[in-house]
Amino acid sequence: MVIFGGTGDLAHRKLYPAVYNLFLSGELPENFAVVAVGRRNKTIEEFRNDVEQAIHRFSRPNNGSPAQLDKALSMFYYYRLDIYNADGYSRLGRYLSEVDKVHGTNGNRIFYLAVAPEHFQPIVENLKAAGMVLNDGASWQRLVIEKPFGSDLNSAIMLNEAINRVFGEQHIYRIDHYLGKEMLQNIMAIRFANALFEPLWNNKYIDHVQIISSETVGVENRGAYYEKAGALRDMLQNHMLQLLMLTAMEPPAILDNNSIRDEKVKVLKSLSEMTSEKVLRQVVRGQYGRGQIDGKMVPGYREEKGISPSSDTETFIAMKVEVENFRWGGVPFYLLTGKRLPVKFTEIVIQFVSLPEVLYFKELRGLKPNTLHIRIQPTEGVELYFNTKKPGIRNEIIQVGMDFCQNCDVDAVSPDAYERLLLDVMKGDSTLFTRWDEVEYAWRFVDRIARAWKEEKPIFPNYPASTWGPYEARKLIERDGRRWHVV
Ligand SMILES: NC(=O)c1ccc[n+]([C@@H]2O[C@H](COP(=O)([O-])OP(=O)(O)OC[C@H]3O[C@@H](n4cnc5c(N)ncnc54)[C@H](OP(=O)(O)O)[C@@H]3O)[C@@H](O)[C@H]2O)c1
Helix, strand or coil, X not given: CEEECCCCHHHHHHHHHHHHHHHHCCCCCCCCCEEEEECCCCXXXXXXXXXXXXXXXXXXXXXXXXXXXXXXXXXXXXXXXXXXCCCHHHHHHHHHHHHHHHHCCCCCEEEEECCCHHHHHHHHHHHHHCCCCCCCCCCCEEEEECCCCCCCHHHHHHHXXXXXXXXXXXXXXXXXXXXXXXXXXXXXXXHHCCCCCHHHCCXXXXXXXXXXXXXXXXXXXXXXXXXXXHHHHHHHHHHHHHHHHHHHCCCCCCCCHHHHHXXXXXXHHHECCXXXXXXXXXXXXXXXXXXXXXXXXXCCHHHCXXXXXCCCCCCEEEEEEEECCCCCCCCEEEEEEECCCCCCEEEEEEEECCCCCCCHHXXXXXXXXXXXXXXXXXXXXXXXXXXXXXXXXXXXXXXXXXXXXXXXXXXXXXXXXXXXXXXXXXXCCCCCCCCHHHHHHXXXXXXXXXXXXXXXXXXXXXXXCCCCCCHHHHHHHHCCCCCCCCC
């Protein structure tokens, strides 16, 4: 695995610990090595020391023995190369052939682009020019590409065409790390493996769906990137739409990568068109101002490092989306995501319809509807709320919850998303990666919102840090007679 950006944050925080955990669990192939590429001057020993530190800092518990760590570190190499030095790639190619000889990797390569998006195209073109992408049957070369994949539909098409000139679609693995999360993979199992849910998963029995992904942090040190992305491109275009697709998709005919992704894309194609009027009515954008967290004042978005004091970048979105097909017609999906909200979590809430107002309903107004909560992070699990009689001589009904918590046990640490994703790239399974048409339809949807927003200047900031976003976000759902489960 050749990691461009091998000296960067993503590689240290996620990729090296993931490789190490795969090694410890015995999942890593025998013939495997990592060659990190960066500009910094480092000896292999210095680099292996960096990797060791990263493992200590960021790996999940169960760090293995010193002998295991030494063995794992012996698979890590460093090669210094400027991405734009086209001549240097042939030298890199020769270096990789040397590593092949030591580790028996036979010319098979995973090129992992853990660099800023503007570097994607030059790297791919230089790899091709140096004859490093063959896919000739004797060996394979795969490309792993981090998000964001373009900044709108046009830039995504251009990037896709450029990489398609070098790698066929079947060799491209576009990462949306949410798809590697344990509970995301569980959504399909919960839906399609339970007679309790599958027959009810439609507009006859579901009143509405909420998809919420909130962060407590602000923009941190990612100002330059976030200014151009905002919540729309950073969260909605990828993670939020992935959650929507998995919740709303039809069961695939077979469990292979293309059948699953075909069904996901159909959901995007069924989204009701976001006209300017609809954006105005159904999409709320926000930007956080100053606010108090744990008794301390935190700066507003416009006061953060690297952010323009007059920035119109949104840090919050709440919206109502309609999936216009026979299963979902009439069932609104409410999406909410933002930075500097009071709690960090990602959850899908399915609210079932209320029963006719007879029997208990007649006497006891305000019975709560059944809800199913699929918790993605930080806790992973499923919670089902239903009504039952309160013990006692009175006829009182209370809501109770059945809670399955996947990672509440101290020992039950789920693998990090990157472990699963890296393993799948090694195996050549692209199910949990974003196919081009998913990217394309997601941008089509998001671009319309971006265009409508351009027509009007927002009044920002419009929510204090550590609150649940602007008042309009509450109004959005409350005017439909519903409420956010978190607010
Ligand atoms: N960090 C995360 O948690 C995270 C999460 C999701 C997605 N991502 C995505 O992952 C990508 C990388 O993010 P990051 O946070 O790891 O960035 P980063 O810490 O800034 O690292 C950037 C890397 O790019 C290398 N680089 C830059 N210009 C180069 C050049 N001309 N030649 C060779 N190497 C060059 C740097 O090498 P030198 O420093 O040696 O020059 C460094 O290794 C981005 O696309 C980001 O959006 C990151």
